[in-house]
Amino acid sequence: MMRLLMFAALLVTVHCKELFKGHQVLQIIPKNDAQLAFLKDLEDVLEFELDFWKGVTAVSCPVHVRAPFQFLQLLKRILKRKDISYVPMIDDLQAVLDEEQKEIELFARSLKPKNTDSFNYSRYHKLSEIYSFQDMLVAENPNLVSKIVIGQSYEARPLSVLKFSTGGTNRRAIWIDTGIHAREWITQASGIWFAKKIVTDYGRDPILTDILNGMDILLEIVTNPDGYEYTHTTNRLWRKSRKPNPRSNCIGVDLNRNWDSGFGGKVFSLFNPCSETYHGPRAHSESEVKSIVDFVKTHGNIKAFISIHAYSQLLMYPYGHTRNPAKDQTELVQNLAQRAVKDLASLYGTRYRYGSIISTIYQASGGSIDWAYDQGIKYSYTFELRDTGRYGFLLPSSQIIPTSEETWLALEAIMDRTLKDPF
C-alpha cells in the first residue's frame, strides 16, 4: 500500500508524462572500503543524474540507485571496471509506473457503487454521484422508472425528474421535490432514499403498490443543482440559486420565493439581491422554478405537490403569503396533517408540529406550495425535516436513514389519501 502511495505521488509530480522510460534501478553491494568510498564519491556526481533510493552507508549494506537511460550503460561499465557487482531490481521504471497507475484507477473505480444496492445511503453525496444514482436506478428498473429532463439550471445543469409509473397514460400523479434550498442536505439525501424505497417496495408493500397501481410518482431530487454543487465546492451554507444579479455583487435567488403566489409580498421576501430570501426580478424568472411550473401545467393531472425542506420538524400547508385560510383547511388539517405527523412519530418518536406556513413559521411570499394549491392541487404540503436546531443544516449523516424512514410514513399517508380522493 505504501509503495502504491509513493508511486501515486511520483505520478502526480510527473503529470503522467513518460519521464522514466528505460530507467533502471540497480542494487549495488560494496564489498570493501575502497568500493564504499568510490560509491560515496558517485553520490556527488550530479552529471549522471543518479537518484539514490537507498544511500551508501557501510560495507555489505545494499545501495539502491535509479539511473536514467542515457547514463545507464556508462554506469554499468564503470561499476564493472571497479569490480563492483550490481543486480537490476527494476528493468524499466516507466513500465512499473504504468502498471501501478492501472492498479490505482481500478481501485478508485471499485469505490464507486456499481448499482443502487451497493450505494451508500448513509452518506451525503456529491452532485455527480446523485446523477449516477438516478441513471443506475432507471437502468435497473426500466419498467418502473424513467428520467425526464424538464429543463436546465442557470449553469446549464440538467433538471431531472424521476417518474415512477406502472403504466397508463398521463395518470393522476404525486409531485415531490427535494433540495430546492441547497444547504438542506438531508432533503436531497432523503429523496435518494425515497427513490430506492419506491422500487424496493413496489409489489411488496400493499400501500405503496396500490398507490403506484393507480397513480404516478414524480420525484425531483436535486431541484437546485447549481446551489448544491456550490455547497460542496465553496460554501456549505449556501441557500439560493447561483444566477448573478445585475447591478449587484450578490448572487442568487431564493427559489422558494420565486413562485407566482403573492410574489414580492411586502414583509419577508426582500427586494435586496444580497438577501437570503431575495425573490428575483419576476415570478418564475428562474429556470429552476419555471421548468417545474411548465411541467406541472403541461401535465395537468398532478393531485399532490410536496416540497421538502429542512430544518424545524414541521408539516405545513398553505398559505405562506396570506392569513386567509386555504379553503380545504379543515380537511387538510384534521384528516391528513395530523394523521401524517402521528405516523411519522410512530417510528422513532420524532415530534413534528403542523399548521399553515404563515402561522407556524413565518409569512413568506412566492412559495411553491401556495402556487401549487392555487393551481387546484389540493394536497399541497411542505415538510421541514430534522432537526430543531441542534445540528440544523449540518445533520449528521447517521440520521439520513432514520429521517427518511419516518418521513416516508408521512408521505405514504398523504399519497394514500390522494389516491382515495378522486378529485
Place this chain on the structure above:
Amino acid sequence: MGFRGFIVLVVLMGTGGSPTAAVSLKDESAHPNFVTREQKDPTVEEGRGDVMATGELNPSHFPARRAAKVVQHYLNTRYGSPYRLFGLEDVHSATAEDVADTGRRYHLQISAHEIISNRTQKCSADVFFPRGEPTQPPEVKASCEELLQNTTAQEEALYQRYKEGHSLLSAQYIPDSQGHIEPDVMPFWHLSIVASSFIMLHESTENTLYNMAQVAQITQLETERKELKFDSHMLLHDMVSQEILHWKLLFTWSPAEGIKVQQMQQIPKPNH
C-alpha cells in the same frame, strides 16, 4: 452591505435576570421519545395582519416558539458548559401582554431538554422584549423543576487537560459538512454553542429565531490567567431571515468561573 455594528463587551456574568433555582427533588426525567401528544388545534386564529398576538397564544405557532427559543439561550448562558447543554423540547402554554409602551412580555410554560444527560424538565419563564431604538436585548427570568446534573468531574478533567498547555486547541468547521464531530472536539462544540448563546440571547427579538449553524474556527490562546481562553468565529442561523450571521467571539472558561464573554463582534459575511 456593510456590517451592522461593533459591540465590545466586557461581560463578567451572563445577561438576563437571576432565576430562582429549583427546590423540588422530584425526578421527572421524562423520556423524550413519548408518543405525540395531541397538538392544540392549529386553526385557532391569533389575530390578523402584522399585529403581534396578545393574550392566550397558540403554543405551536411562531410567536410562542420564538419567545421560548430565547429561554433556551438564557438557560445555556446561565447553566451551560462543555457537558451541559439545553434544547427546547416543547412549549406547553404561552401568553403575551403589552407593557404600556415599553415592550411586550411573554409568559411561558416549556419543557427544556438537557441534551447530554438526556433529561427533560419543565420550566416556567418570562421573556420581556423591550420596544424602541436602539434595540435592547430581551430580559429573561426562568425557573425549572430539577436540580442540575453534576458535571464537575468531567469539566475538571477537560480543564486540566487543556490547561497543561502541551497543545492548544485549534479546530475548524464543527460540525463538518457531513455533520460529523470528532469525539475529542465534542465538548468544545458544546462550549461553543453555550458561548454563542450569549450572542443569540443578546440579539433576539420577536422577529428572530437563532440557532448555531457551525463553528467556523476556534483557537485556544495562551494566557497567564487560570481560565482557558478562546478566540472563535461562529456562524449563527436566523430562521426568520434565513441569514447566516458571522460573529467573532473571544471568551474564557473554567469549571469554577463558567463562561465569560470578553468580546463579541459581528463581522460582514464574505462577498459572493
